[in-house]
Amino acid sequence: GQQLNQSPQSMFIQEGEDVSMNCTSSSIFNTWLWYKQDPGEGPVLLIALYKAGELTSNGRLTAQFGITRKDSFLNISASIPSDVGIYFCAGQKGSNYKLTFGKGTLLTVNP
Amino acid sequence: NAGVTQTPKFQVLKTGQSMTLQCAQDMNHEYMSWYRQDPGMGLRLIHYSVGAGITDQGEVPNGYNVSRSTTEDFPLRLLSAAPSQTSVYFCASSYTGSGTPGANVLTFGAGSRLTVL
Numbered sequence: 001g002q003q004l005n006q007s008p009q010s011m012f013i014q015e016g017e018d019v020s021m022n023c024t025s026s027s028i029f030n031t032w033l034w035y036k037q038d039p040g041e042g043p044v045l046l047i048a049l050y051k052a053g054e055l056t057s058n059g060r061l062t063a064q065f066g067i068t069r070k071d072s073f074l075n076i077s078a079s080i081p082s083d084v085g086i087y088f089c090a091g092q093k094g095s096n097y098k099l100t101f102g103k104g105t106l107l108t109v110n111p
Numbered sequence: 112n113a114g115v116t117q118t119p120k121f122q123v124l125k126t127g128q129s130m131t132l133q134c135a136q137d138m139n140h141e142y143m144s145w146y147r148q149d150p151g152m153g154l155r156l157i158h159y160s161v162g163a164g165i166t167d168q169g170e171v172p173n174g175y176n177v178s179r180s181t182t183e184d185f186p187l188r189l190l191s192a193a194p195s196q197t198s199v200y201f202c203a204s205s206y207t208g209s210g211t212p213g214a215n216v217l218t219f220g221a222g223s224r225l226t227v228l
Contacts (some may be wrong), residue, residue, distance in 0.1 A: 006153075031215060033217075040221075042219030043219050044219070057215075088154065092215045097161060098156060098216060099156075099215065101146075101153050101155075102153060103152065
């Protein structure tokens with residue numbers, strides 16, 4: 001079953017606000033990925049993290065690979081209406097190619 | 112490049128009917144997989160393949176079959192559809208590796224929405 005705990009499940013914010021979401025696990029992961037899914041589309045990669053402690057930015061998005069390798073965080077600064085969607089974390093561990101996904105965070109941005 | 116192409120985009124079946132969801136990728140990815148997405152459940156892995164001729168079960172394989180005769184194609188078969196298989200199905204692929212940037216980063220198709228009555 002699911003091994004990643006993603007929170008919060010949903011967020012309702014005003015345009016311009018900052019957003020934070022995270023994923024935690026009892027297992028150690030080698031790779032953390034953050035995806036965004038727009039309505040009616042497949043998930044699209046936002047940020048990939050490969051080293052513990054790594055902090056990576058993609059425009060207004062910043063993600064971190066936790067030091068313990070059991071968690072990851074995604075921050076969105078100055079949110080805009082097009083940030084609306086479902087954000088998924090995913091982790092990969094060991095030599096197993098399979099990704100484990102969190103259940104997603106539904107973000108709604110009020111203009 | 113087209114990336115990952117899924118067909119059909121929408122399908123309605125009656126209980127007991129069979130069908131195949133098609134998936135093709137043109138990125139020469141070794142790894143291909145099928146997920147289903149249900150409200151509140153996230154993405155759950157159905158079956159996956161690490162290369163032509165090799166397939167394995169994921170988290171929720173019951174009721175589904177797959178085959179991988181070529182690197183490009185990875186069809187998902189429902190032999191006898193049930194209402195519990197109503198879902199959105201995503202095919203995804205990646206190249207493989209361990210610790211290599213870009214490895215195991217899945218590229219998703221646009222999805223196939225299946226309704227079983």
